[in-house]
Amino acid sequence: MSDDATPRLSLPYVAAGQAQKHITVNEAFARLDGLVQLAVESRTIVAQPVAPADGAIHILPAAATGAFWAGKAAGLLTRFEAGAWEALTPAAGWLAWVKDEGHAVISDGATWTPLAATFKAVTAAKSPFGANTRFEIVEQEVTLSGASTATTVVIPNRAIVLGVSTRTSVAVTGATSYSCGVSGDTAKFGSGLGVAKNTNNVGVVGPTAYYADTAVVITAAGGSFTGGKVRVAIHVMRFDGAGVVP
Structure with missing residues (x-):
């Protein structure tokens, strides 16, 4: 342990016999005020703000500019x-x-990675012989660029899609609107x-079977994407066969 600061938040210790102890104590309070219930203005602003609010915190992006950044x-x-x-250097x-x-990062x-970058929720009901039906939601937040952007999570092979929702x-x-679909049917959802x-949007469809892993595609309308993010949730049913016969 350092004799000068706490190990986790680097809060300065008051030294024995230190003069003007209030300076050290106030520095510790100020750091706690920023780091407890941490909320940052942005993690994408590159240029150091000219007139930031007192207490404002940013996560520095690559190639940040400015006298301090x-x-x-x-x-x-x-x-x-x-x-x-x-x-301040963050810890794992x-x-x-x-x-x-409008979301948390870790x-x-x-x-720093969005907590909602990829998410999978599963509900299952299993038969006596081990056959299984699963209702799943596979979710990802997609950063948009160019004419279209595909998810890296996919509609699973041999799954039935009930819908794909977006936010x-x-x-x-860059675009005036967008569509959500798959390759060959870009507005399916x-x-x-x-x-x-x-x-x-909640893109409900008639139950549709897929026989290969298939990405969801977000396609720009009225121009190409120059920025923005969309959360995509794929709502599917999946199936497991009965277990091995002894």
Whole structure:
């Protein structure tokens, strides 16, 4: 353990016989104020803000610019208070709410990953001989670019799709609307979908079987994507055969 600061949050200790102890105590309080219930303004703003609010915190993106931000590693936290910036190194397991994206991210000590980047929920009912029917939701937040963007999660082979729902989590730029579908049927789960944040659609379809892993595709309308994010949830049924006969 360091004699100067706490091991987890680097809160400064008051030294024995230290003069002006209030300075050290106030520094510790200020750091706690920023790191407890951590909420950051953004993790994508590259240019150091000219007039940030007191207490504002950012996760630095790559190639950040500005008198204090330039040259610092991506993933660092920078906190502004009393006219000055302070850099803080996150530890693995730290959570932060990203205000301009509307979701939480988790740090591995270097990289921040959205908690909702990929998600899978499963409900099952099993027969006496081991046959199984599963209702699953496979979810991913997709960063949009170009004419279309495919999910890296897929509709599983030999699954029946009941629907694919979408929500615009970060306002879409470059396109005036978008569609959600699969290769060869780009509007299967919806078209003319809104680009504003929190616009959503539940793309219900007649039960459709898929016989190969199939990505969901988000396709731009009225121009190519230059930014934005969409949360995609794939609602499926999957099946397991009966167990081995002894």
